[in-house]
Amino acid sequence: MGTELKIAPAYRDSHLPLYQEVIAGDPVPAPALLREYSEIDVPVARVSRDEYRSPAFAALEEERMWPRVWQFACREEQIPEVGDCVVYESPGASFIIMRSAEDDIRAYYNSCLHRGMKLCAGDTSVTKLSCPFHGFTWNLDGTLAHVPSRWDFPGLKDADMNLPQARVGRWQGFVFINRDHDAPPLEDYLGHLPGHFADWSYADKYLATVIKKTVDANWKTAVEAFLESYHLAGIHAQALPFGGDASTQYDVWADDPHVTRFLEPTGVMSDQLPRALSEQEILNAALSVVFAGTEPPQLEDGMKARHYMAAGMRAAMSDADGVDYSAMSDAEAADAVQYSVFPNMIIFRSLGYPYVYRFLPVRGDVNRATFEFLIFKPKPKDGGMVPEVNVVDLGEDDTFASAGVLPPWHGEIYDQDVYGLRQCQAGMRDGGDRDILYSAYQEVRIRHLHQTLARYLSDDPADTPGRAQA
Numbered sequence: 001m002g003t004e005l006k007i008a009p010a011y012r013d014s015h016l017p018l019y020q021e022v023i024a025g026d027p028v029p030a031p032a033l034l035r036e037y038s039e040i041d042v043p044v045a046r047v048s049r050d051e052y053r054s055p056a057f058a059a060l061e062e063e064r065m066w067p068r069v070w071q072f073a074c075r076e077e078q079i080p081e082v083g084d085c086v087v088y089e090s091p092g093a094s095f096i097i098m099r100s101a102e103d104d105i106r107a108y109y110n111s112c113l114h115r116g117m118k119l120c121a122g123d124t125s126v127t128k129l130s131c132p133f134h135g136f137t138w139n140l141d142g143t144l145a146h147v148p149s150r151w152d153f154p155g156l157k158d159a160d161m162n163l164p165q166a167r168v169g170r171w172q173g174f175v176f177i178n179r180d181h182d183a184p185p186l187e188d189y190l191g192h193l194p195g196h197f198a199d200w201s202y203a204d205k206y207l208a209t210v211i212k213k214t215v216d217a218n219w220k221t222a223v224e225a226f227l228e229s230y231h232l233a234g235i236h237a238q239a240l241p242f243g244g245d246a247s248t249q250y251d252v253w254a255d256d257p258h259v260t261r262f263l264e265p266t267g268v269m270s271d272q273l274p275r276a277l278s279e280q281e282i283l284n285a286a287l288s289v290v291f292a293g294t295e296p297p298q299l300e301d302g303m304k305a306r307h308y309m310a311a312g313m314r315a316a317m318s319d320a321d322g323v324d325y326s327a328m329s330d331a332e333a334a335d336a337v338q339y340s341v342f343p344n345m346i347i348f349r350s351l352g353y354p355y356v357y358r359f360l361p362v363r364g365d366v367n368r369a370t371f372e373f374l375i376f377k378p379k380p381k382d383g384g385m386v387p388e389v390n391v392v393d394l395g396e397d398d399t400f401a402s403a404g405v406l407p408p409w410h411g412e413i414y415d416q417d418v419y420g421l422r423q424c425q426a427g428m429r430d431g432g433d434r435d436i437l438y439s440a441y442q443e444v445r446i447r448h449l450h451q452t453l454a455r456y457l458s459d460d461p462a463d464t465p466g467r468a469q470a
């Protein structure tokens with residue numbers, strides 16, 4: 001008698017298939033890493049709503065968490081030439097991410113060692129870093145190059161005037177920084193991520209577009225709305241016939257405090273619908289949302305809606321990218337395979353969602369955050385230069401749908417999320433003092449985020465994830 005592979009929590013009670021059951025019937029099978037399931041007990045069931053609305057809590061995050069985590073700062077292709085700089089405004093500290101040599105990237109604190117002026121006001125390209133206030137100047141390697149009226153600083157030593165740096169880590173074209181020189185290396189911090197993206201490299205992709213939107217929500221409210229599919233019925237009801245919320249798999253791993261994932265199947269109905277839908281009904285509903293106006297085909301006997309949709313996605317993306325995706329698994333082609341990196345990054349491993357998100361607090365306003373939505377494209381095969389990133393800055397009244405860079409139905413989904421975030425934050429802010437409650441399974445990634453956050457905020461540095469125990 002073999003032991004049955006565990007693929008759901010024991011207390012799950014739904015008549016709909018689990019993710020592993022869904023993909024087991026796929027004609028183009030999923031790779032091994034999608035056939036894994038991991039569940040651990042994350043006890044955090046309730047947190048104070050002050051975590052989302054109190055300036056004092058935000059200040060604690062800025063003091064204890066942000067300075068000790070690896071943060072995605074920019075992409076390497078944003079700084080292709082020596083001297084290229086991106087300014088990354090991290091909570092509580094501004095950085096110049098600079099290509100200081102052909103294969104060296106530095107993160108300098110964006111502040112002059114004379115009287116503190118910002119050295120760079122925005123992204124730029126320099127041969128030396130010269131302060132706009134009085135002209136102190138540094139070489140690209142951070143050594144002091146020039147002090148106007150040097151005689152006026154008697155005793156000043158060049159050796160004491162190197163620009164301070166944060167650590168830089170690079171993974172698949174993503175440049176990360178960390179202010180904590182005792183933190184674990186980036187490759188340890190990223191836990192399951194490098195292994196799971198070994199065959200899905202973002203190094204082969206370039207950042208084509210960034211949509212920036214200020215949302216009326218704490219940065220955690222914003223991240224968390226993308227860590228669960230449970231809100232499908234409330235916020236994205238149009239996707240109930242095919243969005244797979246009840247069949248979504250949520251993975252958290254022991255000894256991986258920074259990375260979680262969900263596997264959300266496409267072409268599977270929700271258990272919040274009153275009756276079972278046929279595969280044909282699922283397909284009709286999906287196509288009416290995804291490709292409004294197209295006449296849905298009659299599904300052949302035995303073909304499921306998700307298989308039709310996966311084939312459609314492979315064909316559409318092969319056309320768009322000029323890359324042959326015909327051998328890609330149905331799961332990778334059609335589903336939302338999505339990972340989070342603590343604290344504020346979300347990254348997809350899905351053909352139809354070539355997306356990464358970053359969320360950052362808005363300084364001085366605990367009820368707002370910036371939501372940066374990054375869209376990637378495959379790099380040209382000839383290794384040629386990639387175009388400069390197209391930045392779409394959405395104003396207060398601008399919508400994702402109006403940005404014109406996403407498939408229309410994705411635009412609609414994200415606009416619904418922005419609305420949901422605003423209402424959620426407003427309710428948390430103005431709704432009294434009862435604690436916030438998280439579900440056991442569908443919100444386990446949110447529990448996990450708060451568990452890791454609590455470890456960073458702890459008085460005891462030994463609680464910090466990944467820190468060598470004394």
Ligand code: FES
Nearest residue numbers: 112114115131134
């Ligand atoms: S503040 Fe930078 S040179 Fe004076």
Ligand SMILES: [Fe+2]
Nearest residue numbers: 225235236417
């Ligand atoms: Fe959503």
